[in-house]
Amino acid sequence: MKNLLFIVFMLISGMVFSQNGKLKGYVTNGEGKPAEFVSIQLKELRKGATTDEKGEFAIDNIKPNTYTLVASFVGFKTLERKIKIEADKTTGINLELFENSELLKEIIVKGYVNANEKVVSVGKIAIKPMDLPQSVAVVDRQILDNQQAKSMSDVLVNTNGVYIMGTTGGYQEEIAGRGFSFGSSNTFKNGVRYFNGMITDLSNVEKVEVMKGSSAILFGNVAAGGIINLVTKKPRFDFGGEISMRAGSFGLLKPTIDIYGGIGKNQKLAYRLNSSYEKANSFRQGVSSERFYINPSLLIKLGKKTDILLEADYSNDERTPDFGAGIINYEVVTLPRERFLGVAWSNYTAKQLSTTATITHNFSENWKLNFTGAYRNYETDLFANTRPNTGTLITKEGMWIRNIQRSQVAEDYYLAQLDLTGKFNTGKISHQLLFGMDTDQFETRTTAYNQLARYDTVNIFGTKNYKIRTDIPTLSVATLTTSPVNRVGVYVQDLISLTKNIKFLAGVRYSYQQTGSEVYTFASKLTTNSVYFDGAFSPRLGLVIQPNKNISLFGSYSNSFTLNTGVDVDGNALKPSLIDQFEIGIKNQLIDNKLSLNLTAYQIINSNLAQISLANGNTNANIKELVGEVTSKGVELDFVARPVKSLSVIAGYSYNETRYTKSNTFVEGSLLRYNPNHTANLSVNYNFSQGKLQGLNIGLTSLYFGDRQAGRSTRVQVVNDNFKLVLIPAYTQIDATAGYTYKNISLRAKVGNIFNVYSYNVHDDNSVNPIAPRNFSTTLSFKF
Structure with a gap:
């Protein structure tokens, strides 16, 4: 098993480098809120994706051409729009879906997502951070890649007030926040408690969510100071x-x-x-x-x-x-x-x-x-x-x-x-x-x-x-x-x-x-x-x-x-x-x-x-x-x-x-x-x-x-x-x-x-x- 990854690495490295393009986008509803579970399809290719909890989607490896993009979700007007995909480029788009029969809205380039707009899934309900009377932070995959994060010590550089309090024995990273230790009852992976008495692998982490302060109403017996949730990468329909x-x-x-x-x-x-x-x-x-x-x-x-x-x-x-x-x-x-x-x-x-x-x-x-x-x-x-x-x-x-x-x-x-x-x-x-x-x-x-x-x-x-x-x-x-x-x-x-x-x-x-x-x-x-x-x-x-x-x-x-x-x-x-x-x-x-x-x-x-x-x-x-x-x-x-x-x-x-x-x-x-x-x-x-x-x-x-x-x-x-x-x-x-x-x-x-x-x-x-x-x-x- 240890040699399997090396073999796969060498095999795929020998593939011909793709000249295809990519499509990434963001979908909101009529109120400007992220719309998740929206189906995104390229009609001519029968290729697509589904938006995540942030309303985002991505489709890779698309041959250069003009396609018909179809966005649909039950209760909303289906949206169709012509999209031009260019070689070796990423096309960024923003879709807005409406419940009524208004004319289809234009697709516009997606801009920067403010930190106060990133909803944390560990909150169990999609409350916008601006509406939440609590301090939250999200460290996404782009930050992890840019900083070459290898361990939780690297991640928590971005979350003041939550830090590594010790590394007893060198085989663990002991996390604390606001003066209190985060035991395994305060650490989660996809909303489920995980054992943190070992070094955490970050290769599959899509984002790290931090909710500071009390989360007892959501999870019961948790220590004061806050909780951490690791959200892993999810399946996608495009290859x-x-x-x-x-x-x-x-x-x-x-x-x-x-x-x-x-x-x-x-x-x-x-x-x-x-x-x-x-x-x-x-x-x-x-x-x-x-x-x-x-x-x-x-x-x-x-x-x-x-x-x-x-x-x-x-x-x-x-x-x-x-x-x-x-x-x-x-x-x-x-x-x-x-x-x-x-x-x-x-x-x-x-x-x-x-x-x-x-x-x-x-x-x-x-x-x-x-x-x-x-x-x-x-x-x-x-x-x-x-x-x-x-x-x-x-x-x-x-x-x-x-x-x-x-x-x-x-x-x-x-x-x-x-x-x-x-x-x-x-x-x-x-x-x-x-x-x-x-x-x-x-x-x-x-x-x-x-x-x-x-x-x-x-x-x-x-x-x-x-x-x-x-x-x-x-x-x-x-x-x-x-x-x-x-x-x-x-x-x-x-x-x-x-x-x-x-x-x-x-x-x-x-x-x-x-x-x-x-x-x-x-x-x-x-x-x-x-x-x-x-x-x-x-x-x-x-x-x-x-x-x-x-x-x-x-x-x-x-x-x-x-x-x-x-x-x-x-x-x-x-x-x-x-x-x-x-x-x-x-x-x-x-x-x-x-x-x-x-x-x-x-x-x-x-x-x-x-x-x-x-x-x-x-x-x-x-x-x-x-x-x-x-x-x-x-x-x-x-x-x-x-x-x-x-x-x-x-x-x-x-x-x-x-x-x-x-x-x-x-x-x-x-x-x-x-x-x-x-x-x-x-x-x-x-x-x-x-x-x-x-x-x-x-x-x-x-x-x-x-x-x-x-x-x-x-x-x-x-x-x-x-x-x-x-x-x-x-x-x-x-x-x-x-x-x-x-x-x-x-x-x-x-x-x-x-x-x-x-x-x-x-x-x-x-x-x-x-x-x-x-x-x-x-x-x-x-x-x-």
């Missing part, structure tokens, strides 16, 4: 595709393939297949990685009103875990960037498989029913040294006694979700209604092994040699913990347009959750069980005032909850912690929609925070009380513009302060760890669209990541507490990109971390992972 090969520093090789097309002549079936293989070493000596990814999908059109989309997603990722080293007495010690101090045979394997079926039925233009059924399984196996300073501290001379750990985790996840969306009027008041229900089920199985203490000894400075072991020990199994979670939710939301300028968003969700735990101890052959039940309402209220179509003022309030583990002093399950979120802001569309400028301020209060109980001198961390509170405050500024045709600019700034405002465990007023107070980003891209440099694309991407804390928060209830916070200094990283496209061939290049900035991602006081030094990569791609 085409792309193959590419990326090569770069540290032995990086990554071939990818993307093929799509229709099945049969009746335009009822369409497919898409994406796959990639990646193998690389690292700037860290002895560290390597290997990944295989495949994503097949099939679209079935049962009629003009009903579609079925079947998707599968599989990733197998294997890499060397690297917990770094370099904290002594709560101070980061400077070591050579390339020095790897883990055991040579250590390994982390992560596999994830998901299958999704989505059925969409359009009752009419205004009413739609959507059903999603999904299954996901992931398995991980970590076998490596323990983190530095866990168990045995590194001495001031640099001596580190390495222990060995192993853990295995497997999870099965099932989801059934039904959403009804509709638009209707009550008198002069218009409504955008969302009503839905969902149920999901998790079963997580964690196998913990007994650690091997004092495996061997190393010196992190390399000033003293010890006998290094290379044998792979056998560890005995300690416990098997099975954690089933069953959850059901019902929700309703309505965007009420009281007038053209005043809109009110109101909704509520009720969630009920059953959480269980079964722990089997192999040594004693004993099993302990516990079951917890929780239910809560999550309301959401928002007000939008629009003085004109280019300015939107908004304010919102939402409440949600997070579940707590452990028990109270009486052995009863803890109640959930409650989260109140407040957000106000202004969204602007300026200079004929060529520029968007948004400013948002927020406050998030996580009250009833569970902390260890101090009753009767308790030292059991599982016995807790709801006596804590964390408060996050911040401001975000987003700027996206295309001031001239070929220039695009993305910029942003965020300020966040997340502190313990009540605590019986930590110092009140102290900052939470890993969250920078300041982040800023600036990306500039210029595309030469004419002249001798036509086809050339150049860009710069910069990220400022402010000071943040690692280490361990000081505990107030412990006399002579030795815990300390570790200050990680700010840094600025700049990347440069360039690309050239000629006909169907593109060559892109990237220089990452141009100035070779040296900084770290640090977890606690035991995982110091340097950021990558200056690096290079090139990508050669061929479209057909």
